[in-house]
Amino acid sequence: MQDPYQVIHDTTFRLLKKAATELPKDVKEALHAAAERETNKMAKTQLSAILTNIEIAETGVPMCQDTGIMIFYVKVGHKFPFIGEIKNAIEQAVRKATAEVPLRPNAVNPIAGGNSGDNTGVKIPWINWEIVDGDSLEVTAFPKGGGSENVCIVGMLKPGVGLKGVKKLVVDNVMSYMGEACAPNIIGVGIGGGSDIAIKIAKQQLLRPLNDRHPEPEVAKIEQELMEAINASGIGPMGLGGDTTVLGVKVDYAMRHPASLPVGVAVQCWAARQSKAIISKDLKVTYVTHPVEGK
Amino acid sequence: MAEYHLTTPITEADARKLKVGDVVYISGKHVYTARDEAHERALKMFEKGERPPVDFEGSVVYHVGPIAWQKKGKWVIVSAGPTTSRRMELFEDEFLRKYKARIIVGKGGMGPKTLGALKEVGAVYCSYTGGCGALAAKGLKDVRAYEWQDLGMPEALWVITAKEFGPLLVTMDSHGNSIHADMDKLIASRKADVYAKIGIKQ
Numbered sequence: 172m173q174d175p176y177q178v179i180h181d182t183t184f185r186l187l188k189k190a191a192t193e194l195p196k197d198v199k200e201a202l203h204a205a206a207e208r209e210t211n212k213m214a215k216t217q218l219s220a221i222l223t224n225i226e227i228a229e230t231g232v233p234m235c236q237d238t239g240i241m242i243f244y245v246k247v248g249h250k251f252p253f254i255g256e257i258k259n260a261i262e263q264a265v266r267k268a269t270a271e272v273p274l275r276p277n278a279v280n281p282i283a284g285g286n287s288g289d290n291t292g293v294k295i296p297w298i299n300w301e302i303v304d305g306d307s308l309e310v311t312a313f314p315k316g317g318g319s320e321n322v323c324i325v326g327m328l329k330p331g332v333g334l335k336g337v338k339k340l341v342v343d344n345v346m347s348y349m350g351e352a353c354a355p356n357i358i359g360v361g362i363g364g365g366s367d368i369a370i371k372i373a374k375q376q377l378l379r380p381l382n383d384r385h386p387e388p389e390v391a392k393i394e395q396e397l398m399e400a401i402n403a404s405g406i407g408p409m410g411l412g413g414d415t416t417v418l419g420v421k422v423d424y425a426m427r428h429p430a431s432l433p434v435g436v437a438v439q440c441w442a443a444r445q446s447k448a449i450i451s452k453d454l455k456v457t458y459v460t461h462p463v464e465g466k
Numbered sequence: 467m468a469e470y471h472l473t474t475p476i477t478e479a480d481a482r483k484l485k486v487g488d489v490v491y492i493s494g495k496h497v498y499t500a501r502d503e504a505h506e507r508a509l510k511m512f513e514k515g516e517r518p519p520v521d522f523e524g525s526v527v528y529h530v531g532p533i534a535w536q537k538k539g540k541w542v543i544v545s546a547g548p549t550t551s552r553r554m555e556l557f558e559d560e561f562l563r564k565y566k567a568r569i570i571v572g573k574g575g576m577g578p579k580t581l582g583a584l585k586e587v588g589a590v591y592c593s594y595t596g597g598c599g600a601l602a603a604k605g606l607k608d609v610r611a612y613e614w615q616d617l618g619m620p621e622a623l624w625v626i627t628a629k630e631f632g633p634l635l636v637t638m639d640s641h642g643n644s645i646h647a648d649m650d651k652l653i654a655s656r657k658a659d660v661y662a663k664i665g666i667k668q
Contacts (some may be wrong), residue, residue: 215636217595222636224598234547236533236599252638273544275533276619284619318550318596346660351550352597376573398538400663405656410574410649411637412570442597457637 172202174252176207176260178454183243183264184299186312189402189461190446191233195226196442196460197381197416198357205355205408205415213415221370221408221441235442239294239314241265244378248305252452258306263292276319299371310379311378311445319356320441322348325370328432337362337434341420344436347399353440355418357381358397361435367389370435375446376421377439385422394420408441420445471630475524476568479587484636486643488512490592491632492569496525497606499532503621505557512564519613520625522565529554529572532621534609538554539610541609543626544598548573552593559583569632575646584640592634593645605631 194202204226228234242263248255268274269290278292279285290296326340337350341360361372384391397420407413418441427433447459467487472480474494475613484490498520500508508518532546549611551558553574558576561567569589584590587589610627612649637645659668 183560213635215546216633220508220595220601220633222597223580224601227600227604228545232603233545234600235531236531236547236602237549237597238533238545273533273535275531275545279618290619316597321550335665339666342664346657349574349649349653350596351552353573370481393651396664400660403656403663404660405652406649406653409593410647411593411635411645412652440597 172394174452176256177267178276178450178456179253179256179260179310180264181453182448182456183261184267184314185458186446186448187264187268187274190312190314190444191238191272191274192231193461194443195445196232199225201381201418204357205395205418209413209415211407211413214407214412214415215410217411217413218415219364223300228372233274235316235389236275237316237318238272238277239316240277242313242315244301244311245295245298245311246301246303246309248307248322248351248452249302250306250452251308252306253308260289261310263294271279308450309447310450310463311447313378313445316440316442317375318441319352319438322352322438323373324436325366326434326436327366328433330369330430332432334393337432338393338400340434341397341402341436344396345406345416346404348438349406350408353442354406354408354410354437355415355441357418357439357443358401358420359437359439360397360420361437362422362424362433364433365428365431366433368425369433369458372411372423372425372465373435373437376423377443378445383420390422390424394422397422398404470576471479476526478568481590482588482640484590484639485641486496486639487643488636489632490569490636491630492526492605492634492635493629493631494608495627496647497528497626497628497631498522498525499530499622499624499626501529501531501621502553502605504623505554505561507609507614507617508565509557509560519611519623519644522567524569525571526571527567527629532624534612534624541612543569543603543606543609543624546596546602546606547597548602551576559609559635562589569634575637575644581638581647583636585642588640589638590640591638593637594634596633596642601629603617605629617655
C-alpha cells in the first residue's frame with residue numbers, strides 16, 4: 172500500500188506545476204477562437220503574443236510570473252479514509268512547487284510585513300473545504316493572480332434595483348478597470364446569500380468549464396446577456412481595443428435576505444489557471460484537467 | 467506604425483522619435499526592473515543625495531516582479547510578464563524627472579502625471595502583453611545583478627542584459643499621445659450601447 176500522505180502530496184505538486192504551465196483545454200480553445208475571430212489589429216497582436224506565450228509555457232515554464240496566491244478547492248468524500256493527511260500534504264506540496272517549478276513567492280504578511288518565501292504562511296494556502304458523499308478526494312489547485320484579484324468587488328445593492336442593477340454593477344466594474352486585469356477575462360457573478368457568500372459563489376463560477384451554461388434558463392440568459400454587453404464595450408484584450416473583452420460570464424445565486432441584494436463579482440485574467448485531480452480511497456489518481464499522456 | 471530595434475542606453479532623441487503604435491525591441495545592458503518599492507527607494511535615495519546601484523539615465527525600466535532562480539550559482543529569469551503600471555503613477559513622474567529613464571514598460575497604461583513627465587523628459591511608455599511571462603523571459607538574457615534583495619524577489623531591482631526584448635508597443639509617447647486615454651474616451655462613447663444590451667436607458 173502506498174503512503175497516503177505521499178500520494179496526496181505528489182498529486183498536488185503535479186497539479187500546481189500543470190496549473191502554472193498549461194492552461195485547461197477549454198481556455199486555450201477559447202483564446203484560439205478569439206484570435207481567429209478578432210479583426211482589430213491591436214487585439215490580434217495581443218492575442219498572438221498570448222498564444223505564443225502559452226506554447227513556450229507548455230515546455231514547463233510558468234506562463235505568467237505572477238503564479239498567484241495559493242487557493243485550493245477540496246471536496247472530501249465522507250468515507251475518504253485519509254482526511255487527516257490532506258492539509259499537511261497540500262502545504263508541503265506548495266513549498267516544493269515554489270522551489271522546483273518554480274513559483275514566485277507570493278505570501279506576504281500584511282501586519283508584520285515580509286514575504287514568507289515559500290508561498291505558505293498564516294491561513295495560506297487557503298483551502299475551501301467541502302464534505303460530499305462518497306469515498307474519494309477531489310483536489311483543485313486554483314492559483315489566483317493579483318492583477319485580476321484587485322478588481323473583484325462585492326456590491327450590497329438595494330433589492331429595489333433588481334436584476335437590472337445586478338447587471339449594471341458587473342458591467343460598470345469592467346468599464347472601470349478596463350484592461351488592467353489582463354483581458355480577455357472570465358467573470359464569475361454570485362447573487363444573494365450575504366456579502367461573503369456572494370463573492371464565494373462568484374469565485375466558484377470561475378471553476379466552471381467555459382462552454383457550459385447555467386442549468387436554469389433565466390440564469391443562462393443573464394450570463395449570455397452580460398457577455399454580449401461587455402464584449403460590445405470594445406475594451407478588448409489588454410484594454411487596447413477589440414471585440415474580446417470576456418471569454419465567458421458565469422452566474423449563480425443563493426437565496427437572499429429580504430432586505431439585501433448582495434452581488435459578488437470575481438474577475439479572472441486570461442491565464443485562467445486551474446488543475447484538478449481525483450484520488451480514490453485506494454489511492455488511485457485521476458487527473459481531470461491535465462490527463463497524464465497515454466492514459 | 468514603425469518597428470524599431472534599439473540598443474541601450476537610449477538617447478532622448480531616440481525616445482522622442484517613437485510614436486504611439488510603434489513597436490520596439492530592446493537589446494542592451496540598461497534594463498532594470500522596478501515596482502512600487504524600488505521606485506520609492508530610488509526617490510528616497512535621490513532626496514538624500516545617495517546613488518542607486520545603477521544609473522537609470524537612458525535605461526529601460528520594466529514594471530515586473532519576475533520569477534527567477536539560481537542555476538549553478540547564477541540567477542536566471544524564468545518568467546517575467548509586466549505588472550499593472552497604474553500603481554506606479556504615484557512616483558513615475560518624479561522618477562522620470564530625476565533619473566531620465568527613456569522607456570517605461572508595463573501593462574494597463576499610466577495616467578496624466580506620467581504622460582506629462584514623458585513629454586517633459588523625452589521618454590515613452592510601452593505596453594507588454596500582460597501575463598506573457600514565459601515569452602518576455604526569452605528576451606531577458608542575462609541577470610548581471612540582483613540588487614535590493616531585502617525587498618523580496620518581486621520588488622527587488624534586477625539588473626538585466628536584454629536581447630531583442632519585445633514586442634513592446636508604444637502606447638504613450640513624448641508628444642502627449644496616449645492610446646490608454648483614447649481608449650477611455652472610446653469606451654465612454656460606447657457606454658450607452660453597452661447599457662442598452664442589459665436593458666438600461668441612459
